[in-house]
Amino acid sequence: MSNEVKLHALGGSPFVCRVKIALSMKGIKYENIEENLRNKSADLLKYNPVHKKVPVLVHTGKPIPESLVIIEYIDDVWKGVPVLPQDPYEKAVARFWAKFIDDMCIPAAFKVVDSNGEEKAIAEACEQLQKLENELKVKGTKFFGGDNINIVDIAGDFIAYWLGALEEASKIKYATREKFPKIHEWADNFLNYPVVKEILPPRERVVAYYKMKFGKV
Amino acid sequence: MSNEVKLHALGGSPFVCRVKIALSMKGIKYENIEENLRNKSADLLKYNPVHKKVPVLVHTGKPIPESLVIIEYIDDVWKGVPVLPQDPYEKAVARFWAKFIDDMCIPAAFKVVDSNGEEKAIAEACEQLQKLENELKVKGTKFFGGDNINIVDIAGDFIAYWLGALEEASKIKYATREKFPKIHEWADNFLNYPVVKEILPPRERVVAYYKMKFGKV
The missing domain is CATH 3.40.30.10 (Glutaredoxin)
Incomplete structure (x- = not known):
């Protein structure tokens, strides 16, 4: 229905x-x-x-x-494939990281653009990304969810896809593969995950939107 | 244990x-x-x-x-008294409002103090409180949780108790009973709720802390 x-x-x-x-x-x-x-x-x-x-x-x-x-x-x-872990502790950890992405990583990324690439703003954005990088290193799994994606990977779609487009549109690049190898590896896996791949909007459309939004056309 | x-x-x-x-x-x-x-x-x-x-x-x-x-x-x-509603839709609504308090109401209240009572900041804080006021009016219940408190009431502890202390410490008063009668009525009920009453720190301690924090001693 x-x-x-x-x-x-x-x-x-x-x-x-x-x-x-x-x-x-x-x-x-x-x-x-x-x-x-x-x-x-x-x-x-x-x-x-x-x-x-x-x-x-x-x-x-x-x-x-x-x-x-x-x-x-x-x-x-809806039952079926779980999006959050079933175990209450693992669920709490997933909620923590999804909230961390929303509260810390995404605002920091936009602050970089708003400040026109101010050094302090870039340092702050990198500090937050480093925490995600460390978490992926400690986990040692393909996704935050393990072998499959969960709510943390999904919450991270901005970091996996939109952040690069935002960097391109604003011409301020800092979240490099050299600095954040684990995040980039995770992003590659996430963007190739079947359900994700089909849903992402064309990258050029995202770049064009950010260029318009931040007056960089 | x-x-x-x-x-x-x-x-x-x-x-x-x-x-x-x-x-x-x-x-x-x-x-x-x-x-x-x-x-x-x-x-x-x-x-x-x-x-x-x-x-x-x-x-x-x-x-x-x-x-x-x-x-x-x-x-x-832990089972026993539920803190979140059992029904998935009611649970989503509760999560929405708890998040709203964290994302919108609390930052707006501190912005008022940080801006030293700037008119725009007060208007913004009032706008957010008005949304809570409206929600209480529409619900028509004693608590966000109905007859008993739930996660939204608990998340609102800042608004029920700390906000008044912050206003007193900063000498910037805007969340008045006249403007927000439903919030004040709810706060009275919440602060008298048995488990809440026993846990709140002495008000003068909170006021003293905020005075120290914002340099108003």
Whole structure:
């Protein structure tokens, strides 16, 4: 029943892609409602009056905003391939790292661009990435989820794909393969993971969007 | 077995108090390890190398940082009084609001103090509080959790208690009962809720801490 699950989306958004990956992992069919950020639909404003942002998942008429909240919901409702670990401790560790990416890594990356590549901002962004690099080194697995992706890998889609596009658009490069070999290896694996590969927007579209956003056209 | 659960804590922290409330709701005995922020214990640095912050819950030797992650863990591991709703949709809604308090309300309150009461910062803080006020009005229940507190009420401990102390310490008052009657009514109920009442630090201690922190002594 494709019409019982709807996703208010923007193809180029890493937060929307997170939800698409989780839906695809579970094999859930859904209706994609592409939003126009300059003219948001009445439904989006009704469903997410607090943030007025995508993604919003609507399941049997009930809206859920916030990508990580949506992913937890998807994992709670639909059985099949798990997106979060089953063990409570492993689950807590996964939640910790997904939150770390949202709270620390992504804001730091945008601060680099906002500051026009200020040394302090780059050092801060590298410091956060180094913590992810260390975690991957300690784990020694292909993905944060082990042999398969989980919520941490999905939350990391920005780092695996959008960060490079942001560096290209802003012409400020710091998250190099030399500095962060484990992150790059993980990103290669993640971007080639079947459900992920099919969902990613074309890179040139992401670069063009960031160029426009940061006035670097 | 009190020694199988340890909490690295700071009595005055709203984030630590969140965890204490959840532990108390479940009737879990634990060893409280009071940290000194100027001289953090080696265990705290080992257990939370990423943020180096309290609270950290240590359960059978395994550390979990981040208050909301800890609360989810407590609810996953110990049955009894639920801290999150059981229904997946209600659970998602609760996660959304707990996250909203952390991401929007608390930073906005500190921005007011950091900006020394700038009009724009106060307007922003009020805008976020208004969203909580509206949610309480729509729900029409005593607590975010209904008749009993849940993770949203617990996450809101800062708003119920610390925000007033911060206003007093900074001498910048904006979250008045006139503007936010529902929040104040909820806060009165929350602060009188048995497990909460016993755990809150003395108000003068919180005020003194904020005065020191923001140089208003």
